[in-house]
Amino acid sequence: KSVADLGDLTGKRVLIRCDFNVPLDADKNITDDGRIKAALPTLTALRDAGARIVIMAHLGRPKGEANPKYSLAPVANRLGELLGVDVKLATDVVGDSAKATVASLEAGDVALLENVRYEPAEESKDEAARAELAAKYAAFGDVFVSDGFGVVHRKQASVYDVAKLLPNAAGFLVAKEVGVLKQLTENPERPYVVVLGGAKVADKLSVIDNLLKVADTLVIGGGMLFTFLKAEGRNIGGSLLDESNLETCRNYLAEAKAAGKTILLPVDVRVADGMDFDAREAKGEVEVVSVDDIPESKMGLDIGPETEKLFADAIKGAKTVFWNGPMGVFEIPAFAQGTAAVAQALTEVDGLSVVGGGDSAAAVRVLGHADDEFGHISTGGGASLEFLEGKELPGIAVLEESK
Ligand code: 3PG
Numbered sequence: 001k002s003v004a005d006l007g008d009l010t011g012k013r014v015l016i017r018c019d020f021n022v023p024l025d026a027d028k029n030i031t032d033d034g035r036i037k038a039a040l041p042t043l044t045a046l047r048d049a050g051a052r053i054v055i056m057a058h059l060g061r062p063k064g065e066a067n068p069k070y071s072l073a074p075v076a077n078r079l080g081e082l083l084g085v086d087v088k089l090a091t092d093v094v095g096d097s098a099k100a101t102v103a104s105l106e107a108g109d110v111a112l113l114e115n116v117r118y119e120p121a122e123e124s125k126d127e128a129a130r131a132e133l134a135a136k137y138a139a140f141g142d143v144f145v146s147d148g149f150g151v152v153h154r155k156q157a158s159v160y161d162v163a164k165l166l167p168n169a170a171g172f173l174v175a176k177e178v179g180v181l182k183q184l185t186e187n188p189e190r191p192y193v194v195v196l197g198g199a200k201v202a203d204k205l206s207v208i209d210n211l212l213k214v215a216d217t218l219v220i221g222g223g224m225l226f227t228f229l230k231a232e233g234r235n236i237g238g239s240l241l242d243e244s245n246l247e248t249c250r251n252y253l254a255e256a257k258a259a260g261k262t263i264l265l266p267v268d269v270r271v272a273d274g275m276d277f278d279a280r281e282a283k284g285e286v287e288v289v290s291v292d293d294i295p296e297s298k299m300g301l302d303i304g305p306e307t308e309k310l311f312a313d314a315i316k317g318a319k320t321v322f323w324n325g326p327m328g329v330f331e332i333p334a335f336a337q338g339t340a341a342v343a344q345a346l347t348e349v350d351g352l353s354v355v356g357g358g359d360s361a362a363a364v365r366v367l368g369h370a371d372d373e374f375g376h377i378s379t380g381g382g383a384s385l386e387f388l389e390g391k392e393l394p395g396i397a398v399l400e401e402s403k
Pocket residue numbers: 019021060061150151154358380381382383
């Protein structure tokens with residue numbers, strides 16, 4: 001169901017789940033407000049319809065305790081600026097402040113409850129505890145709108161359980177994200193190239209599994225590329241290695257070969273003695289070496305220039321591209337070039353290019369790209385990957401069930 005199916009919303013309290021889990025710097029400045037901007041179409045439509053809006057959202061992982069470090073205050077300010085209204089931030093989630101704030105709303109007003117993850121039951125595995133909290137949320141709304149695409153893979157009280165208690169609909173963001181991702185899973189125009197990066201192989205195993213069935217080429221960069229290089233029998237020096245998944249990577253390489261698919265790995269990498277992440281610096285000299293000659297004492301921290309060309313050609317030759325995960329430690333300027341090259345190549349795709357959430361979405365913006373240079377920038381990191389894995393997403397399934 002869409003927001004329009006909820007009928008006349010004039011004066012009605014609309015409880016809405018958004019994903020405002022945005023990156024903050026040490027001074028609590030939001031460094032990428034993409035997720036807040038992505039919520040504006042639904043919020044604006046609800047305000048125009050005369051609804052009284054109550055937003056639920058989380059920030060970080062405060063693990064069931066109120067903690068000012070994870071307050072949604074910076075989000076309330078930024079959202080207020082973008083909407084041009086005063087967003088009333090409750091100082092708790094379902095307590096007296098939340099109740100008073102919701103009660104004070106008039107048509108078109110916007111309230112934001114404090115971080116739902118301050119409540120221990122929000123992420124609990126205990127269904128009864130979650131249901132009890134969800135009932136408290138539900139008391140704040142006449143209808144529920146699910147628009148936090150980045151959290152629909154979480155079976156949590158504000159995402160899943162609350163949807164069972166109120167008439168509900170998907171917001172515009174959730175509808176749009178699901179529409180685009182379906183184009184990737186159901187009938188992608190070919191060649192379909194998927195670029196995966198990021199540090200951990202373990203996070204990407206199930207998606208690789210599924211993508212080997214659907215995609216034509218899998219391009220591998222990021223910290224996880226070294227486990228693949230090792231699986232091919234190469235020496236990776238002091239680079240990141242996930243020993244426990246070496247065999248799995250070996251199997252993927254064999255499986256791809258047997259299925260006539262390509263797993264494209266780097267031919268050269270940028271190495272250094274290490275890195276000082278806080279100082280945003282490489283340790284020692286940065287060198288470009290072939291993947292056949294990674295020195296024993298060096299650590300690979302980005303793909304190299306030959307690889308940039310190789311990957312860019314594969315990307316530009318595709319009709320459909322999905323990219324998730326940086327190619328190197330892009331936060332350090334000396335290791336940002338691989339990610340920059342992939343981002344640039346995606347802007348030149350003659351077809352559908354999708355940037356999958358989290359770090360990659362933040363990276364393209366930090367690198368100076370505008371959102372409209374890509375077909376779609378997903379707000380979901382884990383959520384978009386789980387969608388591509390073919391998994392059922394609880395926050396979507398619950399909307400379908402109650403249709
Ligand atoms: C995200 O940042 O991917 C979403 O907000 C979900 O956050 P989580 O991984 O802490 O559940």
